Amino acid sequence: MLKNIGGISYECYPLSSAQRLNLCNIKEGTTDEVENIGAGQFLQIGVNLAAMREALNRAVERCESMRLRLWKDPETGETWQYIVPYQNEYFEYYDFSEWKEDKITDVLNKWTSQPFDTFGGKLSRIVILTLPDGYNGFYYNVHHVCMDSSSVIAFTRDVIEIYCSLMYDMPYPKPMASYIESVKRDLKYEGSKKQQKDEEYWQKQIALAEPMYTDYTGPGRLMQLRKENKNKKQRWGLLASSDGKGSTITYELDYDSTMKIMDFAQQNDIPVSIIILHAIRTVLSKFNNECTDITITDLVSRRSTLDNKKCGGVRMHAFPLRTIMPLNTTVIESMRMIKKAQDELFIHADYDPLKVFGGLAEKFGAAPGSTYASVDFTYQPGAIGAINDTLKGIGFKSRWYSSGKQPKPMYITAMHRPSDGGLNFYFGYQTECATPEEIEFLYYFTGRVLFRSIENPDKTLKEIIDMT
Amino acid sequence: MKGENTMFEQMKELICRYVEVDPDSITKDSRFIEDLGFNSYDIMSMLGDAETEFDVEIDEEEIIKCKTVGDLLDYFGGHKNG
Numbered sequence: 001m002l003k004n005i006g007g008i009s010y011e012c013y014p015l016s017s018a019q020r021l022n023l024c025n026i027k028e029g030t031t032d033e034v035e036n037i038g039a040g041q042f043l044q045i046g047v048n049l050a051a052m053r054e055a056l057n058r059a060v061e062r063c064e065s066m067r068l069r070l071w072k073d074p075e076t077g078e079t080w081q082y083i084v085p086y087q088n089e090y091f092e093y094y095d096f097s098e099w100k101e102d103k104i105t106d107v108l109n110k111w112t113s114q115p116f117d118t119f120g121g122k123l124s125r126i127v128i129l130t131l132p133d134g135y136n137g138f139y140y141n142v143h144h145v146c147m148d149s150s151s152v153i154a155f156t157r158d159v160i161e162i163y164c165s166l167m168y169d170m171p172y173p174k175p176m177a178s179y180i181e182s183v184k185r186d187l188k189y190e191g192s193k194k195q196q197k198d199e200e201y202w203q204k205q206i207a208l209a210e211p212m213y214t215d216y217t218g219p220g221r222l223m224q225l226r227k228e229n230k231n232k233k234q235r236w237g238l239l240a241s242s243d244g245k246g247s248t249i250t251y252e253l254d255y256d257s258t259m260k261i262m263d264f265a266q267q268n269d270i271p272v273s274i275i276i277l278h279a280i281r282t283v284l285s286k287f288n289n290e291c292t293d294i295t296i297t298d299l300v301s302r303r304s305t306l307d308n309k310k311c312g313g314v315r316m317h318a319f320p321l322r323t324i325m326p327l328n329t330t331v332i333e334s335m336r337m338i339k340k341a342q343d344e345l346f347i348h349a350d351y352d353p354l355k356v357f358g359g360l361a362e363k364f365g366a367a368p369g370s371t372y373a374s375v376d377f378t379y380q381p382g383a384i385g386a387i388n389d390t391l392k393g394i395g396f397k398s399r400w401y402s403s404g405k406q407p408k409p410m411y412i413t414a415m416h417r418p419s420d421g422g423l424n425f426y427f428g429y430q431t432e433c434a435t436p437e438e439i440e441f442l443y444y445f446t447g448r449v450l451f452r453s454i455e456n457p458d459k460t461l462k463e464i465i466d467m468t
Numbered sequence: 469m470k471g472e473n474t475m476f477e478q479m480k481e482l483i484c485r486y487v488e489v490d491p492d493s494i495t496k497d498s499r500f501i502e503d504l505g506f507n508s509y510d511i512m513s514m515l516g517d518a519e520t521e522f523d524v525e526i527d528e529e530e531i532i533k534c535k536t537v538g539d540l541l542d543y544f545g546g547h548k549n550g
Contacts, residue, residue: 271508304513305485343532346512
């Protein structure tokens with residue numbers, strides 16, 4: 001639909017369900033920087049600044065969602081998105097080669113904490129940097145309504161491949177896919193037969209008996225809520241921060257231990273994400289009086305087609321992944337049950353997640369912002385590693401920076417390190433909802449349960465809980 | 469036989485929307501994960517599209533058991549609407 005914005009006519013599109021899901025994080029009382037994604041991508045080679053600026057400009061030109069803007073219609077209050085035409089940009093450059101790593105991280109975290117003008121302004125910032133030890137590259141801050149972590153990785157790969165093509169005569173990368181076309185495909189989903197089937201599935205899930213909230217610190221929070229609400233049977237939790245202040249703690253699992261997980265995954269035809277979900281699920285059961293009904297929020301990248309892998313934008317959806325299993329279920333059975341539940345969720349992952357969360361709250365009379373899951377989880381299967389194919393041995397490091405705010409109380413991301421393929425676990429948390437000690441505890445037990453499980457796949461959940 | 473081959477060609481076309489493979493390298497024995505490089509989400513998402521593409525009502529419990537292109541062709545062949 002054509003809209004007149006600042007005297008210029010733009011083709012505008014409604015927001016996608018994934019964008020609305022993200023913007024909810026701002027509505028719920030935190031400031032706009034909660035939606036910032038800060039990342040740094042650095043190669044251990046000398047940088048040609050002119051070529052890097054050219055590569056960045058070409059990558060922005062090829063990636064429509066890097067030129068995305070939001071506009072709120074002053075008459076209706078509705079939010080629309082549109083793409084501004086590409087304009088050549090002069091990217092700033094800073095030399096931090098003499099700085100200590102901690103100081104660099106502080107500065108880049110600070111930059112990441114600068115909010116964008118969500119409804120009107122430019123929604124990204126790129127700065128070229130030189131770091132110590134001969135690393136050069138770029139820092140990148142972008143609003144989550146334009147990009148998600150998969151897009152950041154695709155964009156990074158594009159910049160690096162264009163740069164390598166300009167500098168080293170390597171093949172020029174294939175074009176990115178159109179973001180607007182992906183928006184149009186999403187709009188076609190509304191009212192389609194597929195949406196009807198997805199709705200049937202999710203309505204059936206909502207119609208089941210009420211799930212049980214299991215907190216990563218144990219049952220104390222639910223008990224307290226029951227006391228406050230004078231409701232001994234309350235099953236929903238309320239895990240929210242008033243200001244969204246948060247941080248990230250990263251744990252690095254060594255290469256050999258990661259390979260044990262990968263080998264188990266391959267031998268048993270179980271995805272790595274399921275093994276980790278099993279471990280988190282079992283820990284939540286252990287911490288909550290061996291509860292058999294566990295819900296974890298599962299984040300789905302929705303990047304299956306080649307077009308969706310390379311179109312930028314934000315496509316991430318989140319849904320409750322609920323499994324009920326008795327304690328005499330074996331580890332391998334548990335993993336298969338979680339896989340089956342996740343497969344079903346994946347088939348119906350195009351549905352609007354806000355309708356699912358809203359439907360659950362409405363059915364069970366839960367308070368706004370209530371939840372049955374204390375943990376959100378996502379697994380990124382080695383996407384950054386693909387960049388290494390282009391680099392052929394050149395040192396590469398990738399860093400994520402914090403805006404000082406977190407959209408979720410506890411958001412665990414498992415991602416393979418570009419350097420050796422070992423798994424990194426990123427615990428993004430709101431400081432009102434967790435302490436570093438509680439996170440350490442959660443990570444420690446998740447690791448224990450995970451390795452006891454893959455060493456003893458025929459043991460029952462009860463036995464694994466008792467062993468750990 | 470002609471219908472089966474057309475379905476196979478349609479299936480190859482569908483697969484090539486998801487993974488970068490040469491369509492001629494896809495055989496009925498190709499396994500989605502090991503040979504074609506699908507992950508769990510890719511498969512489930514493709515099945516959702518295939519349902520519309522082949523006009524088939526899928527049974528999620530059954531379809532999840534399909535590991536190869538041939539398995540899926542057999543399933544769709546046996547469940548085609550109309």
